[in-house]
Amino acid sequence: MTSIFRYLRPVLFAAAFSCMGGSCSCVSGAAGNAGEDVQGESSAGVTRILLDKNSLELKDGETARLAVTVFPFGAEYDSLEWTSADTSVASVEDGLVTGMGNGTTLITVKAGGKSAGCEVKVRCDFRIDELRVDSPSMGTAVRTKVVVPGIAVGANSVKCPVMYLLHGAYNNADSWFRIRPDLGEIADRFGIIVVCADAGNSWYIDSPLDKSSLYETFMTSELVPFIDSRYPTVADRSGRAITGASMGGAGAMYLAMRHSALYGAAGSMSGALDFRVSSALTGMLEPILGSYNSHADDYYNYTALAQVPRISDGELNLLVDCGTEDFIFECTTKFHDELEKHGISHTYRLRPGVHDDAYWKVSLLEHIVFFSEFFNKAE
Numbered sequence: 001m002t003s004i005f006r007y008l009r010p011v012l013f014a015a016a017f018s019c020m021g022g023s024c025s026c027v028s029g030a031a032g033n034a035g036e037d038v039q040g041e042s043s044a045g046v047t048r049i050l051l052d053k054n055s056l057e058l059k060d061g062e063t064a065r066l067a068v069t070v071f072p073f074g075a076e077y078d079s080l081e082w083t084s085a086d087t088s089v090a091s092v093e094d095g096l097v098t099g100m101g102n103g104t105t106l107i108t109v110k111a112g113g114k115s116a117g118c119e120v121k122v123r124c125d126f127r128i129d130e131l132r133v134d135s136p137s138m139g140t141a142v143r144t145k146v147v148v149p150g151i152a153v154g155a156n157s158v159k160c161p162v163m164y165l166l167h168g169a170y171n172n173a174d175s176w177f178r179i180r181p182d183l184g185e186i187a188d189r190f191g192i193i194v195v196c197a198d199a200g201n202s203w204y205i206d207s208p209l210d211k212s213s214l215y216e217t218f219m220t221s222e223l224v225p226f227i228d229s230r231y232p233t234v235a236d237r238s239g240r241a242i243t244g245a246s247m248g249g250a251g252a253m254y255l256a257m258r259h260s261a262l263y264g265a266a267g268s269m270s271g272a273l274d275f276r277v278s279s280a281l282t283g284m285l286e287p288i289l290g291s292y293n294s295h296a297d298d299y300y301n302y303t304a305l306a307q308v309p310r311i312s313d314g315e316l317n318l319l320v321d322c323g324t325e326d327f328i329f330e331c332t333t334k335f336h337d338e339l340e341k342h343g344i345s346h347t348y349r350l351r352p353g354v355h356d357d358a359y360w361k362v363s364l365l366e367h368i369v370f371f372s373e374f375f376n377k378a379e
Helices: 002-019 175-179 183-190 215-230 247-258 279-289 305-310 329-341 357-378
Strands: 048-051 055-059 063-065 068-071 081-084 090-093 096-099 103-111 114-123 127-135 140-148 162-166 193-197 240-244 265-269 317-323 347-351
Touching: 048 103, 048 114, 055 063, 055 096, 068 103, 081 090, 090 103, 096 114, 127 215, 140 183, 140 215, 162 215, 162 247, 162 357, 175 193, 175 357, 183 193, 183 357, 193 215, 215 247, 240 247, 240 357, 247 265, 247 305, 247 317, 265 357, 305 329, 317 329, 317 357
Parallel strands: 055 114, 162 193, 162 240, 240 265, 265 317, 317 347
Antiparallel strands: 048 068, 063 096, 081 103, 090 096, 103 114, 127 140, 140 193
């Protein structure tokens, strides 16, 4: 009976000690192998070390304490020696582990020739940056919001694909965050950097009349290089997509077809792909194109519809969708017909809906899934 009690006593103590850390699972092991006992002669009487956890998950900057039990009680040893196999992932001091960046490391504690290990996985939270991006062509700085997924944050960041998400008329860089308040969480889940830039009512073209409105130049020659230089991006067309709603859908297709060396995929949600179908559209374009009666050719030449002959089949992965009750539904059907006429493969989706946030809230997720499949195939 005495020998049984003497055997159980340290085990019971260790279990109680472990529960102080919020978990009752214990592990002992050799450095480099969580959960594996170290065999060999003891130094200063230490026969075994237990940690209260064999694995731990932290966020960047988060801390957790590991509790240690040394056997037998009262064994002599100089000190506990703590180490992290990769200090860029997590650091450790006196058992306090701090997450530092994305990745996995092994935290090891040693005493008297024995050791135990705990595998630590660290993941950074996504963040949303608000920037002002210089535009030398327009002599201004453009307000831009960037969703950075957690895997693209920190010292061990992973290169991520980028989706340029264009807003509609009378909107700005905040618009998509209003339509989808969970945009940050979605981008984080798919591992995609999302870029939303203010573009006013520019229609994402270089205005032939207003030299302070050169948004084709900004989007393609200034914003893309800036994003690639500042963030860990897949910096080629295989990791770059562009989409938007209404004016943004028109702009996304216009830019993608004119700059297919930059973008590998493009989408349009309820896009104004042919300005001429509605007097409401032509009226909005007068400040940058002039009156429709005087500049009728430009009202075609600056459309996404007019750019279709520029691309060949398979050059871009295209997704076009629109609500069947949308007041510019005809834009999408004409664009679809033009793609068909030129033999350009594309995904074409129609469903009930009007020209509003409720429709685009659903469409955006469909576009992200579509682009994610494209990015995954390109890897």
